[in-house]
Amino acid sequence: MDVSRGHARTPRRLLPLTAAACAAALVGGCSADGDAPVRERSTQAAAPLAANDLQDDYRAVIKNVLPSVVQIDAANSLGSGVVYDAAGHIVTNAHVVGQEKNFEVTAATGGQPVTARLVFSYPEQDLAVIRLTSVPQGLKPAKFGDSAAVDMGQIVLAMGSPLGLSGSVTQGIVSATGRTVSEGRTGGGTGATIGNMIQTSAAINPGNSGGALVNLNSEVIGIPTLAATDPEMGGGSAAGIGFAIPASMVRTVADQIVKDGKVTDSGRAALNITGRTVLDDDYEPAGVAVVEAPANGAAGRAGLRPGDVIIRLGDTDITTITSLSEALASLRPGDKVTTTYVRGTATRKAEVTLGEM
Template sequence: MKNNPAVRFLVIPLLLVLLGCSLVTAPQTAQETPVPATATPPPASLSADAIEALVDAAVNERLAQLERTPVAYTAPTVIETDLEATLTALYARANPAVVYIIVSSGGVANSSGSGFVYTHGGYIVTNSHVVSDGSTFEIVFYNGDRAMAKLIGADPDSDLAVLKVDSLPEGIEPLPVTQTDTLQVGQFVVAIGNPFGEQGSMTLGIVSGLGRSLQSQRSLMGSSTYSLPEVVQTDAPINPGNSGGPLLNLNGEVVGVNAAIASVTGTSSGVGFSIPAAAVRRVVPSLISDGRYVYPYMGVSFDGEITLAEQELYGLPQIQGAYVVAVTAGGPGDKAGIIAADPNTGRGGDLIIALDDQPINSFDDLNSFLSFHASPGQTIAVKVLRGNETVTLSLTLGARP
C-alpha cells in the first residue's frame, strides 16, 4: 500500500486498539500497588514494515465493513426561516388581488396577461401592451370568479392601462402602491402573475438594477422616440403572461408593474423590467379620471449618451449634461432660445446642465425630471453651457404630441 498520510491519520485510533493500547485510562487510587519495573520485560519494538502491514490490514477490514453495511437514509430537516414565513404570508395576502386577463377581439381570445386590483371601486392596473389588441376583456379572479371589464384608459408611453369591473369578489383587498422611491439594488422582490397561463404563480428575486429605461410602445411601432425612465430591473423570473402583474417588496407594496424581459428565446433570462411605482402614482390617477395622461414637452431632441470621443468631436467642456442635437421649430425649446447642434458638424449645441436647479448629468436625468416632476404649462429654468458660457433660459413646457 502506498503511503497516504491522510489515511494513516484516520486509522491511528484503530492501530492503537490493535496494539493493545488504551485511549482512556482509569484513574489510579491511592492504594494501588506499583508494579516493579522488572516484573514485565519491555515489548520488542516493531519494524516499519510491520506497522505498515498492520495499518493496511486495519484499513482493508474497515473498508470491507463499510461495503457490507447499507447506508441509512435520513430525511432532511425542514427549517422554516423568517424569509419563508414572510413569503407565504405575503402570497396569502397579495395573491387574491392579482387577476388573470383574457383579451379577445371579434369574440376570439388572442392573448392574456396579468393585472392587480388598484381600488375597491373595481379599477385594475395592467400594461398598455396587454390590452392594446383587444376589444373585450375577461377578468379571472383568484377564486375562479369571472367578470367582464371595461377599458378606462391606456398610456403607451408608460405602458400602463386601467380596466374596471362592476364589483369585486368578497374579501379582495387592493394592493398598496409604495409612496416612496427608496428601492435599492439587492432588495428582495416577488412577482405574482400568470406566466404561460399558470394562474397565481409567484417568483422571488432581487432588484438587480435601477434607473433603466424602456422604449415607449409608440417608439416600438416607429411613431415616436420617447422612453420611460427609472425602470426597475429584476432577476425574479418573468415570462409571457406575467405582463401587468405586480412586483412587490416584502411588505406587500407594489414597487413596479412587470412589463418586459430581455431575452433571445422569449422566456426568462434573469433580466426583467418593471414600470416604476413613481409612474403608477403619476399616470394611473389620470387614466382613471381622464382616460389618458399628458406628458410635458420641451420640443428638443438629445444625444442619449455623451462619450469621451463625442465630447472631443463636439468640442464640449464636459460630458455631464444633455446635449441638444435638434430643436422643433415653434416648440417650447425654440421659443425659449435653446440652440441645437449644427447638423453637419455636430458642434455648437447647448448642453443642458440643470432644470429648476436640479443637476442634469445625462439625458436620463432630464427625462426623469420631465416624466415625474414637471407638468404641461409649467415654466422652468433651463441652465445650459453654451461654449464656455453659462446661460439660464426660461421655458414654458407644452404637451407631448
C-alpha cells in the same frame, strides 16, 4: 440593451437566545458540559429555523397579495393587472390592453371571468387603467409601497400570469434602481422610454406584464413591464434581468386616470419637437434632426427651428431619438438644460426651459 414586454427594508427576524447561548456566542467555545461548543450547535439549529421563517414570510405575502392580482384577456394579448381600488379599477400596462376596449378579467385566486372596459391608456409611460363591470367577492385593492424606499438587495416576489399560468409567483431581489429603459415597438410594444425603473432578478415572462412586484411587507412596489433580451440568443430573454415601473409613477398616472379619465399632468420633460434620427457619412447615427418645433414649445422658444440637428443635451451626447428620450427621462418639466445643436455648418448652444410631454 434591448428590452421586450414583460427602502422599506424588512427587518431581519432575530432568533431568541438563552443567556447561556448568548454567553457561548460571545466567548466562542464554552459549553455547559464541556462537550462540543454551544455556538456550533446553535448555529446548525438556526439555519433551518431561519429558512422556515423566510418560507413563512413568502406564504404570508402570497396570501395577502394574490387576491389583488388578475389575469387580463384581450382579443390579441394576455397579461396581468393589479386591483387599484374597491370600485373595480385595475392598473396594468398599455401594451397589455393594446388597441382593445373590452376585456375578460379573472382573479388569480380563481373564479369566473368578469368583463371590463378600458378607462384610459397612456402609452408614453406604458400604463393603463381598466374597470370591472362588477367586482367579484374576495377581490381586494392592493397596498402600494414607497418607491423611494426600494433598495438593492431587497427580496421581492413577482405575481402574474406568465405564459397564461394564472396566479404564478417568482422570487428574486431588487438588483438595481433608477434604470432608464426604452421599450421596442415590435411585438406590441409602445416604444416608450421609461425612467427610474426597478431592475429585478425575479423572472419576468410574457404574461407577467402589468402584474405586481411585491416586497415582504405585502406592498406592491412596482408593475413588471419589460424583460431584457439578448441579441446573441436570437432575441430570447436574458435570465434574471427584468424591469418594473415604480409604484410612485403608477400611482401618479392611475390617480389621474381614475379621477379625470385621462392623464392631465405627465410630470415628464419634453423639448416639444418632432424629430428623426440622422446618419453621418459613415451611416452611423449622429443626432436628432428637428422636423417641427412649434414657436410656443420649449425648443421653439429657445430659438431651435426645423433643420437643426441636436447633438447634445446637457452632458449627454445625443445620437438617436431613443438617446434623446432617455436623456429627457431623467429631467423634469421646468428644468433648464443646455442644448447643443448644428445649424448648417455651425455648432450652436441654447438654454432650453423644458416643457411637458
